[in-house]
Amino acid sequence: MALQVEHVTKKFGDFTAVDNLSLSIEEGGMHGFLGANGAGKTTTFRMILGLLDPTQGSVRWKGKPITYANSPEIGYLPEERGLYPKMKVEEQLVYLAQLRKMSKGDAKREATAWLERFEVPHYGQKKVEELSKGNQQKIQLIASLLHKPSLLILDEPFSGLDPVNVEMLKKAILDFQKQGATIVFSSHRMDHVEELCDNMSILDRGKVVVGGSIKDVKRSFGKQSVRINMDADLSHLCEIAGVDNFTKTRDGAVFQITDEQVAQVLLTEAMKLGTLRHFAVEEPSLEEIFIAKVGKQHA
Numbered sequence: 001m002a003l004q005v006e007h008v009t010k011k012f013g014d015f016t017a018v019d020n021l022s023l024s025i026e027e028g029g030m031h032g033f034l035g036a037n038g039a040g041k042t043t044t045f046r047m048i049l050g051l052l053d054p055t056q057g058s059v060r061w062k063g064k065p066i067t068y069a070n071s072p073e074i075g076y077l078p079e080e081r082g083l084y085p086k087m088k089v090e091e092q093l094v095y096l097a098q099l100r101k102m103s104k105g106d107a108k109r110e111a112t113a114w115l116e117r118f119e120v121p122h123y124g125q126k127k128v129e130e131l132s133k134g135n136q137q138k139i140q141l142i143a144s145l146l147h148k149p150s151l152l153i154l155d156e157p158f159s160g161l162d163p164v165n166v167e168m169l170k171k172a173i174l175d176f177q178k179q180g181a182t183i184v185f186s187s188h189r190m191d192h193v194e195e196l197c198d199n200m201s202i203l204d205r206g207k208v209v210v211g212g213s214i215k216d217v218k219r220s221f222g223k224q225s226v227r228i229n230m231d232a233d234l235s236h237l238c239e240i241a242g243v244d245n246f247t248k249t250r251d252g253a254v255f256q257i258t259d260e261q262v263a264q265v266l267l268t269e270a271m272k273l274g275t276l277r278h279f280a281v282e283e284p285s286l287e288e289i290f291i292a293k294v295g296k297q298h299a
């Protein structure tokens, strides 16, 4: 595993912000961190980056602790953002990349290419404070990956962006992964994690309450749904053994089932009632899993 977080705990006085958290991420993987406000995501990231010392436990990147020597291999987009408001965008990007051992010429070339890619080629000579929040976010993402880190840690990279910019940044992050980077990001949006990641962790009060591949997490949750769209009254189908729950929808109904075999029975019975317009077995969404594991108040 490229990134290994082993039994990491962080206490602030008597308060345990991160509690015996372990995590392994393979090289080239994309790992999503979900959790309510205050669950411990940022604290975990800061420990991975070496910005905070764990009270207990260890973090290794490619077998080594993260120190000044290997820190240029890492890129970070902090939640609190960290650009100098008065400094010009290009100057700032080049300066930050040079701190991470990139040559000035390469940094300038890369900065120009990224500003073009993000459709803000003329922003290089503007001060950061002159840019809108969304455009500052683009610059912040460029700053985190300009020096081509092999590990990229992004704390809520899509917050505050309009849908067009979300798609632009998602695509850039996916392309960066395709070039071989290992990526960890946090989000409050389950759909972003579902779309981009193979693996995920849900944190609750400093602990991983759900973790692993999204496929396995969904499978082990055990609850699937069957969606049927047709005009007939479907309410009596909820009496079939193995149907847990039934919700009427505008076009038909959704049934929660405990066993995939029950879908077959529902299909057979529904076909007796008329013409089916749509029949699908649906996996649980991460949102359902999050609500079940962390609680409605946090979703």
Ligand SMILES: Nc1ncnc2c1ncn2[C@@H]1O[C@H](COP(=O)(O)OP(=O)(O)OP(=O)(O)O)[C@@H](O)[C@H]1O
Pocket: 012, 017, 035, 036, 037, 038, 039, 040, 041, 042, 043, 044, 079
């Ligand atoms: N320096 C600190 N001193 C004391 N408590 C802290 C400190 N940093 C974080 N905490 C506490 O640790 C807990 C975890 O905070 P953290 O910022 O890691 O959560 P988070 O999951 O990133 O939340 P959010 O989604 O709101 O960004 C919170 O209760 C927070 O108040």
